[in-house]
Structure formats: C-alpha cells, structure tokens
Amino acid sequence: MFFSPDNRSRSARHLRLYAYFELAYTVTDFCAAALFLAGSLLFFSEATTYAATWLFVIGSVLFGARPSIKLVRELIYMRMGDYEDVAQSLK
Template identity: 60%
Template sequence: MSLFHLDNRNRSDKHKKIYAYCEIAYTIVDVSAAVLFVIGSVLFFREETTYVGTWLFLIGSILFGLRPTIKLYREYFYLRLGDYEDITHQ
C-alpha cells in the first residue's frame, strides 16, 4: 500500500468508510474556512469591525491548516487496517 494513493480508498469497506468520513470533514473545514474568509473580508471595509475580521481570518487560516491534517489522519487509519509492509519500498 502506497501512502496517498487514490486506490487505497477502495481496498475494503472499512477503507471506503474512512475515506467518506474524511471527505465530509475536509469539505466542512473547506467551506467553513471560505465562509470565515469572506465574512472577514467584508468586515475589513469598516474600521470598527476590522478587529473581528482579523479574528475570522485567523480562524479561517487555522481551518485551512487542518486540511492536510485530515489527509494525514486518513492515511494513518488506512495503515492501522494493515497491509503496510510495502510502504518502505516505494
């Protein structure tokens, strides 16, 4: 099993379930970050709301940082299902 290979998601029903949950989490994080960035951008138009806009940008940035974390989480749980001997032979 190669890490981050597209075929890993179809190796078993458990792999499919992990993939589905991670895709849902990834999409939720993506949409949330985008919404926070848009709202934060609008708040930058007025000086009195810039502080809140800055916080929304920070939270959106953190969410964008979660995106690769979700993929690592998914690959970790694929490995826990077994068949990881050939990872070192890539």
C-alpha cells in the same frame, strides 16, 4: 504510497473511512472559505476590523487543518494494515 487513490476501494471499511474523511475535508474547506469571506466583508468597516482579523486567523487554522485531515486518514489506513503502499514509497 500515502494518499493513494486506490486506498478508498480496498474494503468496505476503507470506503466508509474515505467518505468520512472526505466529508471532514470538504466541511473544513468550506468553513475556512466562509470565514475568509466574512472577514473580508468585515474589513470594509473600521469598527469590525478586529473581528475580521480573528476570522482570518481561524480560517487560516482551518486551511492548515486540511492536510492534517488527510494525514490522519492515511495513518488510520496504516493501523488497519495497509503497509504495502508505504513500503513501496520507501524503496
């Protein structure tokens, strides 16, 4: 099944990929939160409202990237031959 926690321990390659993608997920999450915080602070001044809006837009894109990161990881697992989990979820 997609997003199965068992995938991370199937092989050394799976473990390495899982670690890289978890790092990417965490960095994306942190950056999105930092941009939202900075945007919120910039909204206190009318002079920086335009910049704040852009920070919110970029933060929103990063929050949208989060599920994409997990989907890409699962697609890579499928390319590695992990069809069992996907086949189970389609039954």
